[in-house]
Amino acid sequence: MNVFNIYLPVAGIEFNAILLISIGFCVGVLGGFFGVGGGWIVTPALNIFGFHMAFAIGTDLSNIFGQTIGAVKKHQKMGNIDWKLGLISIATSIVGLELGSDLIIALEKAGDVGLVVRWCYMFLLWGLGSYMLHDYFDSRQKVSATDSRNGAGEEAKQRPKLSERLHRISIPPMISFPASGIEGVSIWMILLIFLFTGFMSGFLGVGGGFIIMPALVYLIGLPTAVAVGTSLVTVLFSGAYGCLTYALKGRVEIVAAVIMLIGASIGAQVGSTAVKYVKGYGIRLLFSVMIILAGFSVAIEQVYKITQNQVFQTYAGVVLMGTAMSMSVIIIATLVADARKERNRASIK
Template identity: 35%
Template structure:
């Protein structure tokens, strides 16, 4: 069954869209990521224009993240205080990101920027996560106790706050900066930023893995929601028909993912996420290097 998308101006298979939404929802519930790092490239592969894929992908992330965070709230694995600090930085970053997105759109460079940003960020984050997760798996198999986390420069910063759910007493500056960085990425790449936020929360802020997933989803809801509103009112690239189809699958998938994630060890979750990130990065890099099917595209500008 073909579904016509009025803003994207293409027809796509409805069953395929529902399946993509469900898969991304499962990832959201399992890993604490909005799933934008996967859904936006998948929309590229289906022929959706990058500008529409970015804005509409952010819309779908809101729904799947709400569904996922509800499941984690029941398990009390959400640090609301940490999530609020991350959110404060995220709102500022998303406003800056939308401004930058609009500027590049006017220059006609936004499509290339989005694809290159995905390849660079996914490659770096995926590689770091993969090798660290392998080391963690080896330690767990050998029975060696993990090294105690050393105090680094982050712990010496001022404006310290106590985050009881995470068992932390650290400066509010690093969470604000992490949130702002994720906000910029949400606007430019159409992602919730979970694929960067989750590693940053674990390795930079030192949060326990059990509360990282739910806290990440909590912050993602508001940042991607704010980003969607900004895109809808400024760039007008949000396709509501596409968003609704993706949301239907995403909400169901997030509940399934939260259940699956609770049955896996932290090291297994991280290595699965890293493998997925690297696979998407490889596919996008390959598409940039290969000769496109259409060498020329005619675009009408106002």
């Protein structure tokens, strides 16, 4: 292992290059496939393996910026990006983010805000994950019922129920998003949704990709692939801003960021390509499993904060890394299997 150790001049530590590339690759695959930045995986991983938290966040944000450029380009090519919605999301989320961080500052005066935030984070991950899992099995049942009536091959074309209800709110002015196939929706509803996602990002101290992607699907009614691409636009902008601002404060380890980017760029291309082969519900199923497991990692971290036993912190990282690794393996396996099937079909024709 020591052969691959490199010295990081800014952070002043030795680190294993293979480990950096592997972390980058896993997070790149997840980023390209789910439309998330993956900061919730990289930051604790780097911290556990020896980085100071501030360096871990700054280096991670720089990596997110680099890996997302290629992923956005690829999703654009596949027609998965609604730029209009993406830009509205960036502008509105900033306001929500400020409100969320203001609430944190206010709560800090009252006591240990970290515990409260982690409880909220945990229940958000589990709540969202369970809802998505329930939605998956519910829709599969409906599809098999439709198949038995009309013959196989029918796909679920309906928008999620929640977004259908929200679309009925018709407070003017109305706005359309042709790239997402959304006609005449109240702009107030859109602004309110992004204000909420921004607020949650600011409150929980996360990039927000994992909140925006499901919000785009379940609240606005975007097709999953478009939600993934559009979410990446927000991630790209927050990554670019985070990279610059953390580097100005001297909290980016450039050598580590560059090495991690080698794995992350390759991973992001693989993850983005996999979106072509996996149906929307498949993406949502994997996403729900991933965030439920991430919720367990936060729960273990919470136990560590309460007991101050270092073992729990290590295992929080282990669960998180294990989740990232297993999801990457599943995504790559699906990509390879589906690409092979497509090639076989093409050769038969």
